[in-house]
Amino acid sequence: MSTISKVAERAGVSRTTVSHVINHANRVSKPLREKVQAAIDELGYSPNPQAKSLRTGRTNLIAMLIPDIGNPFYTEMVKAAQAALEEAGLDALIYNTDVPGGNWQTHGRDYLRQLSRKRVDGLLVGDFALHGITEELLKLDTPTVFIGHLANQAVDSVKIDDFGGGYMVGEHLARQGHKHVVQVTGPELFESAMARADGFEQALKDNKIRFSRKQRYLGSYLPPSGREAAQWIATLSGDDRPSAVFVGNYLMAMGLLAEFHDQGVRVPKDIAVAIFGDLPQLEYVRPNLTRAGENPGALARRAVEMLLDRLNGKFDGPPRTEVIPCALRIFESA
């Protein structure tokens, strides 16, 4: 592998000049610049990024912390973030905090600490509602954008309008004439889960539909709990029997639909289903689910924009909080 010295020798100039050709082209006269460029091309030279980092203090690395890349919601985010970062010449390091068998409560914090040793230029932290993580974020001296609901405004953040999306679904079900509905939410630890649930219930209230806490099933955001929720729904009979169910995310909906199928429950004939969240793969799920949400990629793209604004000094005010609106899309399921 060739170094800047070899290029300099070959071109008959000093290392400084070679560096200028690469980084401040206009400081070098055209003929000389071309001579140096020729040497660079002949040797197939490219600057050693580690040496460059050492000198400049920038690594061109962004770390992205998410719970689980196997969750399509986060996969979409990663994909979009990577594409956006790559355009800016930055590489992404992805960290799954929810390591199988690991204790995820402490994991996020450990990761945050580990990360400070890696000297990344910026951080994208996905919502995972860890206790103590917000204080930890305050301590960081790395530009950070939090994706999700951040109670203390320690750093920039961007989230989907969970409440609004839940509201849209509630309103839709009300207009469809449903009188008795249930919902399957994510875990209480997740702000997003509670906001979706609250929005949904607010819409019911505004439409004069009775709803009690008993009609809430507290899930985990994962498929098995969707399945369990479906089993719970099967136990409801008489006046308690719902004509529609609102599911808090995609993965639980998959579990729920599978269980309904196995039990011979037909959607929407026997029960209507609407969910929060919009993902590309929903295009091929049948029955096609009525849903409110936004592609997570939009979220990630905005997060990257905010991060880049910080990195290149385009913005340096106090932490910003942004909200991405939801859209309601109606299909056969409800």
Added chain:
Amino acid sequence: MSTISKVAERAGVSRTTVSHVINHANRVSKPLREKVQAAIDELGYSPNPQAKSLRTGRTNLIAMLIPDIGNPFYTEMVKAAQAALEEAGLDALIYNTDVPGGNWQTHGRDYLRQLSRKRVDGLLVGDFALHGITEELLKLDTPTVFIGHLANQAVDSVKIDDFGGGYMVGEHLARQGHKHVVQVTGPELFESAMARADGFEQALKDNKIRFSRKQRYLGSYLPPSGREAAQWIATLSGDDRPSAVFVGNYLMAMGLLAEFHDQGVRVPKDIAVAIFGDLPQLEYVRPNLTRAGENPGALARRAVEMLLDRLNGKFDGPPRTEVIPCALRIFESA
């Protein structure tokens, strides 16, 4: 951020000694070691990884090249590979070669070239059957493991037994008494797609079931082509009408099932469906699909093992080629 010099000053020793405490602990006497360690802890020091890389020539970075992380097959691989790499203290850089709108034929090659500038310690290259990529691999001086079928044995490689898996499905359908079947394959460029198809057809042949090229639908490995395949199947009537279909991967199966649903075609009543591939999310797809395959995570884990063997000199013979066997899992769809 504190440096090794500050630690040395604080502990009243030379930089060398601090370095030894960190990297060759036994070369430093216990009392001194403890004194230095105390200084390290007080200052919260950790070595600058860039400086370390510059000196040692190792970056602790592994690059992973895959077509599209949105494809669950590759998501699983990434997840497993990252977990395995992390255990070894290595970070993974993920590159999606199939950038939207990009020309993927040339992209893979460009990426490979780009990567040589990043100075990663190792490479995991996912199957994407690009022309010219195998020659490019030969030129690399970076330890590499290719995941998929590699015609020239330029580097280590590991793949799933595509042929065997296809064979299992063909045999199963034959035993179920199907006399006329069709199959939906991946693109010709993918060795894996052709191997699955060939295995399938070989099994039919061995079971004396007639099969002609007309019964092959050449898909793209993506959902829309599964949908189109379903439409094609709907046009087959009379003697051409199949009682079963073999689909080459998960994504095309999703498209096919959606189209069947929309057309009112019932699985397995009207037509049986079996696929190649096993992914966690199939657990929640209904009807539950009969399938032959292996979780891509196993593939990735083995690939990482092979790569680590190269990196720490545990193995340095000629390139190895390994094959991971498939298993047949029978469910309601066929």
Added chain:
DNA sequence: AGACGCATGCAAATGGATTTGTGAATGCAT
């Protein structure tokens, strides 16, 4: 007592690129 070996700690060289400060050369105006 002298020679030798071992454990221990340090100074200095090394890796590769960027950047500051300086001197030389050129152009323009007087």
Added chain:
DNA sequence: ATGCATTCACAAATCCATTTGCATGCGTCT
């Protein structure tokens, strides 16, 4: 022709950690 302002190129310092080779001191063996 002289003085001043630019432009251009370079030497050397810097970023931080690792590692080689050397110096010191202590104990052991002959």
